[in-house]
Amino acid sequence: MSEHFKNSEFTCHCGCGGCVVNPKLIILLEKIRALLGRPITILSGYRCEAKNKECGGKPRSQHLLGNAADIKVAGMGAHAVHQFLTDHLDKEIGGMGKYDGFTHVDVREGHARWNG
Numbered sequence: 001m002s003e004h005f006k007n008s009e010f011t012c013h014c015g016c017g018g019c020v021v022n023p024k025l026i027i028l029l030e031k032i033r034a035l036l037g038r039p040i041t042i043l044s045g046y047r048c049e050a051k052n053k054e055c056g057g058k059p060r061s062q063h064l065l066g067n068a069a070d071i072k073v074a075g076m077g078a079h080a081v082h083q084f085l086t087d088h089l090d091k092e093i094g095g096m097g098k099y100d101g102f103t104h105v106d107v108r109e110g111h112a113r114w115n116g
Helices: 023-036 049-054 078-092
Strands: 040-044 068-073 095-098 103-106 112-115
Touching: 023 040, 023 068, 023 078, 023 103, 068 078, 078 095, 078 103
Parallel strands: 095 112
Antiparallel strands: 040 068, 068 103, 095 103
């Protein structure tokens, strides 16, 4: 898929085998990795409708479209990642959510910010 990311990292966790990934998301994740100089773990990428419901995702979740990833960055807490992205890439990220254990990023049209 790219130098640092594989399809398997974005495949739905329910076992359905679904994997849809917007190329813009991969470009964004590679940029984040390059700027931070640290590996990124994809906790959740694409989700089928059943998996999205199971994990409490919103009915119009960007994960359903392959536009989103919930990430952790090696050696950084989620709040530090969120702050870095806000300071350095805010205009390039469509949606960004701050959670205790991870940061949600997506490449939707428009600009959305929230705390989970």
